[in-house]
Amino acid sequence: MTDLHGGPRFFGLERKYMSTAQILDLLEEILAAGSRAILKAMPRGPLDKFDLAVFERAVSTGDAVRLLLSNDHWETASAAVRQLFELCVHMEHIETYPNRAAAVARFSEYGDLQQLLGAQRELQHSHYKGQSASIQDATTIEMALAHPHKSQFLRTSKDGKRTHWAQSWCDKNLKELCVVSERKLRMMNYEILYSAWSEQVHGTPGSLYERIRFHLSPQPLDYYQALETDRVNGIGTMAVTMLLELWERLPGSPPGYEAERHLWATRLTDIGTLHAIDLGSLAQRHT
Known part of the structure; x- marks a missing residue:
């Protein structure tokens, strides 16, 4: 098989492309279900209304992530994923209070x-x-x-x-909340979003380095394609994982889709296994 430039197609990269399509399809499916659930929601009191507002924001932000990743704008999408991450961290911390209200x-x-x-x-x-x-x-x-x-x-x-x-x-910053989190991967996700990918949010020289190097010292096309695809897969996986976490964590989130949510989490793990993609264990919802 050949790519659009006439060269041999990198088979591992082709498998990653397949996983990207599946991750984005899964994200779109979850967002569509979340939108339908919001329309049917009937919050009974202030806490339910609070949870619904948080869930609405999560779905809206997730949709922004989907649109950006669908056009390979993973750099900008990483900023939106930060919002999902912070929602998860703050909602988890709220649970530690003896009086949730x-x-x-x-x-x-x-x-x-x-x-x-x-x-x-x-x-x-x-x-x-x-x-x-x-x-x-x-x-x-x-x-x-x-x-x-x-x-x-x-x-x-x-x-x-x-x-x-x-x-x-x-009175705790985000990093401090991640340190005391019960989730084993919380600090790993924090380091990825606020260290490894931070330059993409702030527009630092690091955010331009790959593009500068592309013009000054071009690498094979497969190198750039693999790099972009890895980032899209990683951010898409984070978005799916965090949406599912919020849906499960918020007591007043729209009911329904319990079985589907379990299947969605399983599908995400299967995508990584089937295509030999290292998702950084981000799909492990209960770790």
């Missing part, structure tokens, strides 16, 4: 704080550019920030002279 309330209150601080910065930016800023809006934001519920997130500097807002809703 209180943890959800704290999480949501911090979300409101972030929105207010963002709006405040936008007003400051408008003022800096010489644009008119609404005094009423600024006053409303200041009053909201002064609400007693927000005081739980005020922190004092070590010298006791300044106050500042907490950097997270639970």
